[in-house]
Amino acid sequence: MDDSLRYILEDLSGPLLQGTIASLKLIACSVPFGLILGFAIAVGWVYGNRAISGLCKVYVLLVKGTPLLILLFVIYFCLPSLGLTLSPFAASVTGFIMCNAAYNSEYIRGAILSVRSGQLIAARSLGMGRFQAIISIVLPQAARRALPGCSNEIIYLIKYSSLAYILSFIELTGAGKMAATRSFRFTLVFSVVGLVYLTMVTLASLFFMWLEKKFAIPGFERSRD
């Protein structure tokens, strides 16, 4: 037991800390763009003309039907034949953004549809343009309603960031794998790695619970019971 503790503190903590930082980098680079692209797809689906709306539908259908790992393989191994070579990090982030955006867009679309259409008409009758009405009337309300769903997706993203290891980007899981292969203490190492992920996931869900409360419009929150 003492020996395990010393191993964790002396040999494991360094690589795992670096791995955690690498994982956080992946997540931090993916989340904002996943949200922005998700909003764009949802708005395109709901308000776009037939071509844009159809394009968004096909995108969501294709990306949601493809395993993320295959999406990563397509980006990392297939794009070079089109003359676009991405580093493992860039390929992973691209894949995470594409996947995250597809799932986010479903929640955002649902939230947009839940804002009553009379509001858009009212805004238009006040002289706002269509675009301005969507941006400043519909989306602020929709964003609040989409928050629980999107925060779930971001928590999924934290876990799926481990797939970057398969593209040979050394993040938390990869750092753990390398350390475990050297020391042959697989159970111990992966338990510690798991604990780090659990901590990240738990902290993220606490943060999103706080965020939901902070952004709730008084009188408009849905009752919890």
Added chain:
Amino acid sequence: MQSTSILIESLPNIAGGLFTTLGLVIIALAVGFVVGLPLGVIQVYGGSSILTRALSRGAVLYVWFLRGLPNLVLLFLFYYGIFPFLGIDLPPFFVGATVLGLRSSAYQSQIFRGALLSIDQGQMHAARSLGMSRALALRSVILPQALRISLPAWSNEYPILLTDSSVCYAIGVMEMLTRASLQVSRTRAPVPLYLATAAIFIIMNYLGMSILRISERRWRIPGFGGS
């Protein structure tokens, strides 16, 4: 033109992995159901005695643990760590199926928990007042309704497991992605082969969801939910 011939040559091999992929999904769904249903029941109906309260707490912890870990870490933990430590020597396929199943059980238990909570408490009171035991009331009054209510949410486990099953690539299960990557390293033609693999997954996703939608309609409680 060359990529077409590579595709024709390699596709049967990749598509052969479909059975492995579907095997993973079906075993995982079954394991998830068998483990997840009691976990859901104990979370809702546990708490009347010290033992069931402890089990209920345990279930919450189990769900938190399994939902908080990435699939890949769980696979490595079981494949390289826990199973060898316990002296269990399973082929990668069964390790993958077990891990996917246990993880799914955590998610499925929450689906069943939600469905059980949606059934009015009065039904349990009524059944008890008719002389049924709690277990009998659960089995013959509550569960037949709860299972049908949970079916739409439960159906979503299929596409999740289908796409997650490809992670078993990392421990060398010969499913579609593993076969595709072996074919790619042989033929050096990633574009047609990975795109074809993705297409097979998308088709399987669509087919499976269609079948599940039909079964939802088939077992829907008349007069309840949806149009």
